[in-house]
Amino acid sequence: MQIAKRSSPAPRGLAGVAAGLTMATALLFGSGVAAQPRPAATPKPGGTLTIGTEADPSSLDPLRIGSYVERQFAIVVYDTLFDVDVQGRIVPSLATGYQVSPDGRKYTLSLREGVKFHDGTPFNAEAVVFNLDRVRDPANTCRCLGNVAAIESVKATGPYKVEIQLKTAYASFPAILTDAPAMMASPTAVRADPKGYGNAPVGTGPFKLVEWTKGSRFIAEKNPHYWKGGQPYLDRVVLRGLQNSETREATMQSGALDVLTQPPPKFAAAVRKDKRFAYIDPTGFGSMFVAFNLQNEALKDVRVRMAIAHATQRELLVKAIYHGLPKVATTPFGYGLPGLSQVKDYPEYNLAKAKALLAEYGKPVSVSILADNQPVALMTIQALQQMWQKAGIKVELKLVDQARLVQNMLSHEFDAALFRWSGRPDPDLNVYGFFHSSTASRKVSSNYGQYASAEMDRLLDAGRQELDPAKRAVIYNDVSRLLARDVPYVFLSYIAAPIIATHKVRGIDPVPDSLVRVASVWKEQ
Known part of the structure; x- marks a missing residue:
């Protein structure tokens, strides 16, 4: 079903997709999932x-x-404006389709008619404008802010038509409309109790x-x-x-x-x-990893981060603790996003190299690892503690409940942390908010470790603006290689x-x- 229209020819997708910028060809898609x-x-x-x-x-x-x-x-x-199907493709939901301008900066959404929120409030263009303006307002500190900051304006052009103007071309924008920023909340309920609304959600x-x-x-x-x-x-x-x-x-x-x-x-x-x-x-979109806080005196030095990567026996962790269910990761892009390459020279286990890098750093290294208080997480960080201590790093373990773990990550209150990102149906959404420098200085952001790199910024900006999926694949493979070089994360496994x-x-x-x-x-x- 073609639900996007474009006035100029669009390039061919990664998986041999037919030409034409449909919702699917805007993404790197397909999953090969197991059937029930x-x-x-x-x-x-x-x-x-x-x-x-x-x-x-x-x-x-x-x-x-x-x-x-x-x-x-x-x-x-x-409901979200769009949804994801079993092939990882974007499909209609509260929005029945969209048109995108030739320059990729203006999206016009067609909305489903006759829908109401649970409290009887009509779902229409005004409700969509209310919700999108709310999530993109910096004063509301949405966790999604890095993904919606590219929106320049949102306006209703009819009872069931919404025009979204972007600051630049944004290839992953349709995928954002499947996620939390496009979860439609009743404007009536939100206005009635803005602070307490999260305890009494009202949707469609x-x-x-x-x-x-x-x-x-x-x-x-x-x-x-x-x-x-x-x-x-x-x-x-x-x-x-x-x-x-x-x-x-x-x-x-x-x-x-x-x-x-x-x-x-x-x-x-x-x-x-x-x-x-x-x-x-x-088949998952994301990965499990150890994130580093680059404000930590030792961890801001790439030699220390690389030493930790070389001290980590990732294959052993996956086999012994995760029973071989997931695959060892070298990128932030799970197998639900095919067409992207693994990093062939990802830092491998090499204890001698880890010790040499720490010796070159020349100072004692002491870090804490934060994780949620699940037994499997505890086993994982205990194993990491033993591995890293063999290299000469002093390691303290910290356990919190999952809600606190998320809050600590978002507010950058950790040294190293075991975390996972379930992933999204476009590679941009697995990396931009986490590694672009524009999100590094915020007190609350998904750039957990406050990583900043001009080279990474160039790649991430290019990936957002490039509409050709084949060219995007090249860009995101370069992103993976840069992450392997700078190691703001140590990727452990893909999501299972x-x-x-x-x-x-x-x-x-x-x-x-x-x-x-x-x-x-x-x-x-």
């Missing part, structure tokens, strides 16, 4: 779906949404929030006026944030959960062979985020972001 291993059947209405997650969000205001768990909760109540989504006991249960009931004909099938969705991994496993095994997201690796490896459950394995479900659960699509889109899910009764 059950035959199709006629959806049956009714029932409650209970989903277990590894944490409970602190807020569901789109301004504060970024992590996997936050997005999983959010898509129960929100398939379910509407009826009860949220933080740290316990998030209960949402069917939106009877949902715009997707016949959906949702379920009467109710319950999300449970279970921070303790053993509790998550036991709860799933007991039958109290229908779906478990982000299962611990050991459990996932066992369940993969367990016929009692369905194992759904999307399987979804485990009972066999009563049907309709989970293996989208590469691993989010369960509950509108299409149903249960055998």
